Amino acid sequence: MQIPGHIDPVVTSRAITPRADGRIDLMGLSHLQIRQLFLESQLDEKAAKLRSKQVFHWIYHRGVTDFEAMTDIAKTMRPWLAQRFVIGRPQVVEAQVSSDGTRKWLLRTDDNQDYEMVFIPDADRGTLCVSSQVGCTLNCRFCHTGTMRLVRNLTPGEIVGQVMLARDALGEWPKGNMAGGTEDEDDESGHYTADGRMLTNIVMMGMGEPLYNFDNVRDALKVVMHGDGLALSKRRITLSTSGVVPMMAKAGEEIGVNLAVSLHAVSKEIRDEIVPLNRKYGIEELLQACADYPGANNARRITFEYVMLKDKNDSDEDARELVRLIKQYKLPAKVNLIPFNPWPGAPYDCSSPERIRAFSNIIFEHGISAPVRTPRGRDIMAACGQLKSAAEKKSRAELDRLAEEKQAALG
Secondary structure (H helix, E strand, O other): OOOOOOOOOOOOOOOOOOOOOOOEEOOOOOHHHHHHHHHHOOOOHHHHHHHHHHHHHHHHOOOOOOHHHOOOOOOOHHHHHHHHEEOOOOEEEEEEEOOOOOEEEEEEOOOOOEEEEEEEEOOOOEEEEOOOEEOOOOOOOOOOHHHOOOOEEOOHHHHHHHHHHHHHHHOOOOEOOOOOOOOOOOOOOOOOEOOOOOOOEEEEOOOOOHHHHHHHHHHHHHHHHOOOOOOOOHHHEEEEEOOOHHHHHHHHHHOOOEEEEEOOOOOHHHHHHHOHHHHOOOHHHHHHHHHOOOOOEOOEOEEEEEEEEOOOOOOHHHHHHHHHHHHHOOOOEEEEEEEOOOOOOOOOOEOOHHHHHHHHHHHHHOOOOOOEOOOOOHHHOOOOOOOOOOOOOOOHHHHHHHHHHHHHHHO
């Protein structure tokens, strides 16, 4: 879809993941989309309705990738499905595990584009950081992904596929027989057990700007939230944006998940430098969009992400101005303070622990939550701001040229 404004950074938008063998990948498709494909493949209305419901359940609730494993579908029907359709997963190029338990996967699409996802385990939750694009167009100066060229949007299948692949790796799919009858006698043996989830939360904070791939992100998250499949509550999903103001209300209305905003500075001068999108949508316009975000309240606060950069945005005055802005716009908000995670060639240093603590204390003193995020996965370049396709290699001159091109486009 066209993004309002004088530039449209979207390279392409594809609803269905392309395949060389001609079969259609069902991953990321809704129940209604699967039903329509079955109708187009000459199933009658009654059969298409039944089979699409069954297949949707097997894909998203049971994690099945082989039609032969769908035991409540007749044996004669399974080859028919396999000839026309496939249930895909992203190709894993590399999987790494940090010393703190964080996992990072380098993934590859069918057209040989690389992107990354990260799983962060905690005592009471497990959070999957999901990418929405191959590369990024925004060139945030502190972010490693921002040094990449935007290649293309990820499809709904490639977005949902990250969640499916993580659940595969964590062994979280239910096992055993479902209650009720089946169409043949060779069903799985054993008592059906529901899953005990390690993956409890999703954050759209990986590679890319989700609101510049709005349609595909929306469709993917609706599949993830569907009650007959993955059934993840919208309260456990957070979408992070650098501030694509015209799309924020639409995201609240059509997706309805929690909102996080990459703020990172409280003055025009500094935010123009480190988040160049600020030149298009300024701080005041962004904060007003936050105030207008549908569903935001004290129970569902907006999260402001604030990376701590030494001598750049970390003074006591910056903290007080952040408090003033939040109160001026009457925002139900919390602030995530993120120690800067270094990467090769990064132009900034991380604020000292003492400076971060002082910054946090000022915000807390004014009744606003401001926890300091513990860096996770730094040793495998999986921490916030460090994601970048490992295969992407560019010279410093090329990176500077790309940065100039992006900033010129933003005006």
